[in-house]
Amino acid sequence: MPKVTRADVTAAARNPLLYIAQRWTASPTIVRRAALAALVMSVAIVVTGGAVRLTGSGLGCPTWPKCTSDSLTVTSEMGFRGIVEFTNRMLTYVLCAAVGWAIIAARSAKPWRRPLTRLGWVQFWVVMGNAILGGIVVLVGLNPYTVAAHFLLSSALIAVAVVTWQRTQEGDGAPRPLVGKAVVQLTWLLVAASAALIAVGTVVTGTGRHPGDSKDVPRIPLDWTMITQLHADLAWVVVALAVALWFVLKAVDAPAGPRARARDLFLVLMGQGVIGYVQYFLKTPEILVGLHMLGSCLVWIAVLRVLLSLRERPEVSAEVPAPADSALSHA
Numbered sequence: 001m002p003k004v005t006r007a008d009v010t011a012a013a014r015n016p017l018l019y020i021a022q023r024w025t026a027s028p029t030i031v032r033r034a035a036l037a038a039l040v041m042s043v044a045i046v047v048t049g050g051a052v053r054l055t056g057s058g059l060g061c062p063t064w065p066k067c068t069s070d071s072l073t074v075t076s077e078m079g080f081r082g083i084v085e086f087t088n089r090m091l092t093y094v095l096c097a098a099v100g101w102a103i104i105a106a107r108s109a110k111p112w113r114r115p116l117t118r119l120g121w122v123q124f125w126v127v128m129g130n131a132i133l134g135g136i137v138v139l140v141g142l143n144p145y146t147v148a149a150h151f152l153l154s155s156a157l158i159a160v161a162v163v164t165w166q167r168t169q170e171g172d173g174a175p176r177p178l179v180g181k182a183v184v185q186l187t188w189l190l191v192a193a194s195a196a197l198i199a200v201g202t203v204v205t206g207t208g209r210h211p212g213d214s215k216d217v218p219r220i221p222l223d224w225t226m227i228t229q230l231h232a233d234l235a236w237v238v239v240a241l242a243v244a245l246w247f248v249l250k251a252v253d254a255p256a257g258p259r260a261r262a263r264d265l266f267l268v269l270m271g272q273g274v275i276g277y278v279q280y281f282l283k284t285p286e287i288l289v290g291l292h293m294l295g296s297c298l299v300w301i302a303v304l305r306v307l308l309s310l311r312e313r314p315e316v317s318a319e320v321p322a323p324a325d326s327a328l329s330h331a
Contacts, residue, residue, distance in 0.1 A: 017107045026108040032168040034105035039161035041098040043297045050293040054286040058212030060085030064135035119164040126157045144206030162304045171315035190241040194303045197234040261309040265302040
């Protein structure tokens, strides 16, 4: 066992990431897996948060940051709903651990890739902000506008996690486009339409049949059928843009990567569409609503992967300095 000196303890306290990086090197595979773990947990926390709402456990712990005014943790008297809500709170720590591991791995890679570390810290602060917002959701009695904001911030976290994961698989050179400007603009339109689809989806939730707790929870004062129809119309817009992009990529003979990502997006959209229509006609049963929330995350990831596949980042090769005698001979 290595001997730990007082200087080691001081160095670790001052800059723990630097201390770890000086004593351990993370391989590219470890960095990629750490980034993927953070992305998986970002999706998992959305799904478990949906389970909280769909089981009516949104106020299973009626206050925050404690579970009750007298207990930091769930008590036996609070029953199943208290366990569900408290479990979701505890999973936030698992998400923090996954993001923290991604930061440590990125910082310990050789050479050190600063952009990856910064992206990891962005994830960390988004997680912290969303945890606070989740507490506010409880304190205001599951106000639907705060619930919607909570989901949208989770989508932002997924976006940063996708970018981080993608960056672990490429270099830090300047991005080089693989397709023309018109194709990129069409893809950005697809991204904007997908973001609008997700945002309207939160309004559907805010007007729908699953408030998250008792019937006294306030709802967004809009007609559920009307806003659901708008959501479906936007979904068809996204599908149409995805199909158009797929055909355009084939027409311009784009590289295999973008075409494969566009195909994957189309398949995910089809699956999500089937779930959406089935849940609508079956009066939104809980299990299908939960699957639809998972599908929303997968659609968002697939859209972002299409966008990121339209460019490549080469490795940055360090310039080798000329030998001293050669430099003098040219002076």
